[in-house]
Structure formats: structure tokens, C-alpha cells
Amino acid sequence: MSQNKNIIKEIIEYIETSMHEGLDESEFIKNFRKKIEKILEEKLL
């Protein structure tokens, strides 16, 4: 549960940073996928 909360926080921070820098959609899609893959791998360990 607390691990999920940290992940949610991390994703929201990533969204906010992308917004702040001026959202580049294709860059966001690429990095967001990497982020989700990393979360998935960590959860599978």
C-alpha cells in the first residue's frame, strides 16, 4: 500500500515537472512508458 503511494507520488511529480517544462507529448509518452516498465520490473522482483 505504502509502495503504491510512493509510486503515485512519483508519477504525479513526473507529470508536474513535464507540465512545468512545457509538455512535449511524444517525449512524455516515451518516458512515461519507461517509468511504468521500471515500476513493473520492481514489482516483479
Place this chain on the structure above:
Amino acid sequence: MKAKLKLVNVGQKIGEEYWEFNSGAVTEIRGRTASGKSRIIKSCALALSLPITSDEIRSNAISFGIARSDDAECSPLLNSNKDKAVIELKYDDILKRVELDRDGTEKINIPGNQKFLYSSMLVENSKIHNYIDRGIADFSWIVSEMSLAKDYEAVKRILISYSDLLVSKKEEIEKGNNEKIKNQELLEKRKKELTETNNRIYKIEKEIDAIEINPQLKTEYEEINNDLRKIKKQFVENKDKLKKHQKELSEIENNINNNENTIKRNSEKIEELKAEKKKLEAIDITSINKEIEKILKENANLRESVGIFKEKIDSLDQNIKDLNKDYKRLIETNEEKALCWTCNDGYVSISYFENELGKKNLEKENFQNELTKKENSIDNNNSKYQQLQKEKASKDRIEIIEEEYEKLSKTVGLLGAEKDKLGARKKEIDGEIPMHRENIKSREIKIQKKEQQIKSIEEKLVKFEQVAPKLEEKNLLTKKLGVIEKDIEDLEHSINQKFFFEFLGIKIEDLKINTLFKDFEEIFKEVNNYIDLNIKEQSEGAAIKFNDNIKKIIKELEFSEFNEISLNLEDYNLNIIRKDNTIQPINSLSGGEKVVVSSLLQISAKETYNPDIPFIVGDDIILKMDDDRREIFYNYLKNIAKENDWFIILTRTTDEDLIIEEI
């Protein structure tokens, strides 16, 4: 605050040029048509807005003459005889650098905000001005495109695509699970049938035993049947053991694989940490300190020189001012000479004043250039100083790296030991499996042999009239038994088989997938709620703030003609109400009014959506304004520049040579 603009090969000018602006003031760049005024503000706009990723904003940038159109070779700001142009805009601690190459590439050091071009570039062909000019009242795009609502909506769409993928995968899993449940039910039914059929066969055998026939044959038949049951039981036991070991083996192999992957990842990280540590250890603090000391000393000297140059420039300014005063007086009074201000005895002529002014101005320009050079050296030294301090501070990371290194090494050690243990067990099982297979094979041969013996006895028994129908039934049941056993084997195999699902190219075991998907569902749901909240806040809040800002601007401007300019919160249409409370259709505004209204909307959009970039640039926007309105507008700009510490830079076409002046 000062903004320094360095241009290299921009527009018609070849080589370097430097411009300076003060914040909190309105700077006017005046000059004749084609004197190069616009390229200065266009360069600022480009440096502040790149990268431009939106197609619509890019097409606006093309119409402003700051971005390359599809059919053009390179940026319109690059000098036609040069291969590269550079724009550097420095303000506060920020240095924005743009390189424009002949091949059309635009390189930037730090990203700006493309929406700057919607809100902070006051030009006659801005999007807002185009809408007003064409009498279009629908300004919903301001709220959706200028606020972050549109960006949040884009992120929401991406998130939804992941949630959809999750749902489809979940359906796939559920289908697999349903199949498993169905097979489990079928297995139970088949097992029950197996027991019933076995019981019936056993009963038939007992019934045959009860019939009065050859006692020796009967005993033999009974013994073989008993043996067969015993062997079949052993056969099933051997098969179970084999299955159990095969399952264990597959799990061990999986675990070994996982361990190996983690060890590999951790080892790579360890190598990275080692390299980083080595790099940090190589940092020589003593030489850094010496370098810092040198920079501080150099900067102190440079600052002293800057002070001297400033004093010299101030004194020259005073000289020029005095000379100008006398010179103007001579011109105004049509006199040819004036009393010499140094000896108070002789007279000096107009041409003398002109020569002196030329000399002093040249001298001032030289000092100014020297001053800029010194200030640039101070800036460079400051950047170096910061870099050195950063390097010094990075030494502290060694301790963190060591801790992390130790932790990772420990994990690698533990995982290695576990891997060895698993390897030993795998070897053990690998050795046992052939034995189980051998046992199964030998039992199969024995079963076949016993079944043949039974068959030959049954052939003898069938001669007895009462036995024949029972044997026929038994044969049928035995065949059925074979079919049931095969079914059970297939069902068990299908139920015990491990399912893998693929998600984002990663294989996931079905046992883990439910927990994993539940986690992701929770994560996506929470993030989605957060995004929805932001979309709502951005859309509604932004429109209200936008209206408040226009209201404030109208009040401050004290324009007599308008009572209210606002966006309708339902459909975001623009309403203009005159002082006499009549509604003013947009297309009936005069040319000057259109410029005023669109500039008000742009400034308001800037205050609402883009307040962080302290620049407003404008290209000849006051051309269509009458003198009174221009004065009010300029006063307002001066106020907001002062209030927000913004740089407001405007161009204006006059008959003068290119000149920059605060107004």
C-alpha cells in the same frame, strides 16, 4: 535587473552586437523601416519560446517571421550570407542560447515556453489580434490552449490508454481463469467416474469369482488381478512423484533465472558506482580551492575596473549632456558660437560642438564596450565559480556511494549463496527424475504383462456361460477406464501448466498478475483523479482569473469607451460592453480599438497563464493608436513593467537611425 542580448549574424547585421534592457521599464526601439528593429524583439521572442512543438504555434511563429517555414532552407533570422546565427539572452541567473544553422536546425540550451508567442508577443498578426480583427467572439481556445487544461487532457489520454490495456489484459486473464475453473470441475467429475468404473470392475471380478468354475483358474485370476491393482497403484505414485519434481524443477529454474538477472543488474550498478567513486576521488580539492581563490581575486579586480568604467561613462554622459545643452541652445537661437565653458574668455563654434559630441560619444562607446567585456568576464567567472563549488560539494557523495555499494554487494552475495543452494537442489532433482521415468516404464511393462495374463485366463473363463456377459461388460468398462485416465491426465496437465501474460513486453506469471494489476488499477485511478481535478481547476479557474485580469487592466487604463470586456463562463465567448452599457459587436470596433482590445487580452493572458517569463515584446503595435490612447497605453505598460519588474520592449517606426531608449 538587466537583460543582455547578444546577437551574432542575426538578420541583416553580420557579426556580433550587444543590446541591454532594464526591467521595470518600457524600452522603445525606434528607427526607420528596415533599420533592424524587429529582429531584436524577434530574437528575444525566439529565445524565450523555443522549442515549439505545437503545429499551430509554429505556424504563428512562421507568420511572425521567427520560425522556418516548410519550404524555407533555414530560419528567417539567420543572415543570408552566414551559416550560423547565435542568440543569447541573459537575465536574472538565466542564460538562453539559440543556435540557428543553415541546414535549418535550431539548437537550444534550456527550454522556453512556446505559449509566450500567444500571450507576450504583441503583434498585429497575433492569434488574439486575428480573432478580434475577423470579429470572432469564440475565445474558448484561450482557456483550453493557454491554461494547462489541454496538457492535462493529453496526459489523461495517455493514462487512459494504459488503463484500457490493463482492462483488456484482465479480460484475457479472466477468460483463462474461467477455463481453469471449468477444467477443474471436469477433472472432479472424471475422477468420480474413474472411481465408479473401478468399483464396478472390481464388483464384476467378485461376481465372476462367485461363479462355480475351475478353482485353480479362479485363484490364478484373482492373484493376477490383485497384482495388477498393486502395480497400477505404484504406477500412479511414480507419475505423481515425477510431476512433483518437474514442477519443483521449473520453479527452481525460474528462481535461478530471477537471481541471475538481479545479480547482473546489481553488478552493473556496482560497476557504475565504482566508476563514479573513482571520478569523485580524482577531484583535487586543493587545486579547486586555489582556482576559486583565483576567480574571486580576478572578479574583485574586474569589479573595480567596472566601477572605474562606470564612473568614466557617467562623467562622459554629463559632458555630453552639457555639450548638448549648449549645442541645442545655439541651434534654437540661431547663434553661430558660444562662450567657451573652460576659459570663459573665448568663443567656440557649432562645428566645434559637433566634433566634440562625436568624439565624446565614440569615447563613451569604447568605454561601454570595455565595460561589457569586463561584465561578461565576471559572468563567466561566476559560472566557473558555481561549477567548482558544485564539484567540491560532489565529494560528499562518496560516502553515499560507499553505503550503496556495500548494500548492493551484500545483496549480490546473498543472492549468489541462494543461487548455489538452488543449483544443488536442481542437481539432486535432475538425478531423481530419470529414476522416476525408469520406474514408470518398468511398471508399464508389468501392467501390460499382467493384462495379457488376465486376458488369457478370461479367454478360458468365457467358455462358462454365466461368465461371458460379465466379461463383456468388464471389457467395455476397462476401455472406458482408459479413456477416463487419458482425460484426467490431460486435464491435470492443463490445470498445472503455468500461464504467462505479456504486459508492455514483459512476461508475467499468472499467479502474480492479479495482485500486480490490482496495484496498477489503484495507481492509475489515483493519478487519474488528480488529473481530473487539475483539468477542472485549470479550465474554470483560468477563465475567472482571466476575466479578473481584464477587469483590473480596464480599470487601471481608465479607457473611457469600455465598461466591461470579459469571457462568458459558459461558452467562453468574448463580450464587450461600452460605457453606455450597449454591447459592442467585435467587428464594429475601430482599427485602433481592435489593437487596444487585442493587446489588453494578450497582456491579460500573459498575467494569467504566463507570468513567470518577465518579458513582453511588441512590434509597431501603437501605429494605429491615436496620441491620447497611445499615452494612456504607454503609461499602463510602464506601470505593469514597474509593478512586476518585467522587461517591456516595443518597436516603433520613426525617421530616426536605430536607437534604443527607455520611455
